[in-house]
Amino acid sequence: MGILIQVHSFLRWIVLILLLTAIIKSLNGMMTKRAYAASDNKISLFLLISTHTQLLAGIVLYFISPFVMFNAGTMKNNVSRFFTMEHSVMMLIAVALITIGHVSRKKAATDAAKFKKAFWFFLIAFLVIFAAIPWPFMQVAKDAVIGWF
Ligand code: HEM
Ligand code: HEM
Secondary structure: OHHHHHHHHHHHHHHHHHHHHHHHHHHHHHHHOOOOOHHHHHHHHHHHHHHHHHHHHHHHHHHHOOOOOOOOOOOOOHHHHHHHHHHHHHHHHHHHHHHHHHHHHHHOOOHHHHHHHHHHHHHHHHHHHHHHOOOOOOHHHHHHOOOOO
16 A cells, blocks of 8 residues: 555656646647647646546555545544545546546647647646645644655
């Protein structure tokens, strides 16, 4: 379980950096009206793969983590409520947003529409992921002893 948590914890940075890169590139594309490039496609695909890997690791962790439980105390305990409900549900929504963004961007007819789809789906996903990460300054991370990596 230790190595899986380390992978899941480190991958957050890859996902966040790729998300930010995709958001900035899309904004740049919208503003300069440039053509949708191979590098835009690549970033979106790398983002999708790292996010799906994170999803897979998260689902496995959900079954083996001591923080995930289903009993009368689940909602009363800060840490178990966070990982059983808040973190997992919000991250599932974010993964869906990235997947829909990636696919609808691919299907969009014009380059301008591709940048617009990517920008909005990825921006909202970024905000959801940022809010659902157990950052070390949050009480839940202090209680569960979770660091930056
Ligand atoms: C629980 C595990 C996973 C689920 C539920 C899942 C689900 C999905 C879904 C719904 C799509 C969109 C299909 C579409 O409409 O085009 C997709 C595409 C994809 N996923 Fe996953 N996935 C999972 C794990 C993974 C993993 C572990 C990887 C790679 C390491 C991965 C790589 C990809 C790739 C490369 C695509 C296609 C992207 C494209 O068409 O451009 N997925 N997956
Ligand atoms: C982009 C998506 C995600 C990100 C960025 C993310 C990030 C994180 C981070 C930073 C931690 C703390 C790791 C540590 O202890 O250092 C964590 C823990 C955890 N995550 Fe995620 N996560 C994502 C998706 C998911 C999903 C979809 C699920 C389940 C369906 C999930 C389930 C868990 C569980 C159960 C833990 C607690 C593991 C433990 O310490 O026992 N995560 N996640």
